[in-house]
Amino acid sequence: MHIVHGRAAGATTEARGATFTGTVWGDPVLPTTDGTTVNSVTFTPGARTYWHHHERGQLLVVTAGTGWVCTHGEPPQPLTVGDVVWVPPGERHWHGAGPGSILTHTAVSLGTTTWLDEVSEAEYGEAR
Secondary structure, three states: OOOOOOOOOOOOOEEEOOOEEOOEEEEEEEEEEOOEEEEEEEEOOOOEEOOEEEOOOEEEEEEEEEEEEEEOOOOOEEEEOOOEEEEOOOOOEEEEEOOOOOEEEEEEEEOOEEEOOOOOHHHHHOOO
16 A cells, blocks of 8 residues: 555656647656556646547546546547546547636556647637
């Protein structure tokens, strides 16, 4: 058993960049253990991930603000506090804040993450 009180000991907030559009901050909740990574991620208004997928899936729990999640080929779906999203293994998707709000979620990523292309302004605009 491993108990974390708030976040991983000694963890520092990390600016996310290469696979995100806009300003995004991540706080490690747990160090990667048995292929599972847990982070609290905050997106500033309009910020979002690139398209990506996870080897064994991803769980998102929205803790602040509003935003969007989108599976490739489907319309973006709104997110708000308390929402829980299960993204199945290998499903190409993106997630991030709406244009007028931050979005903070706890992300539980299972296995490796494969990063793909940037979400275009037109693709993001479909969420508005």
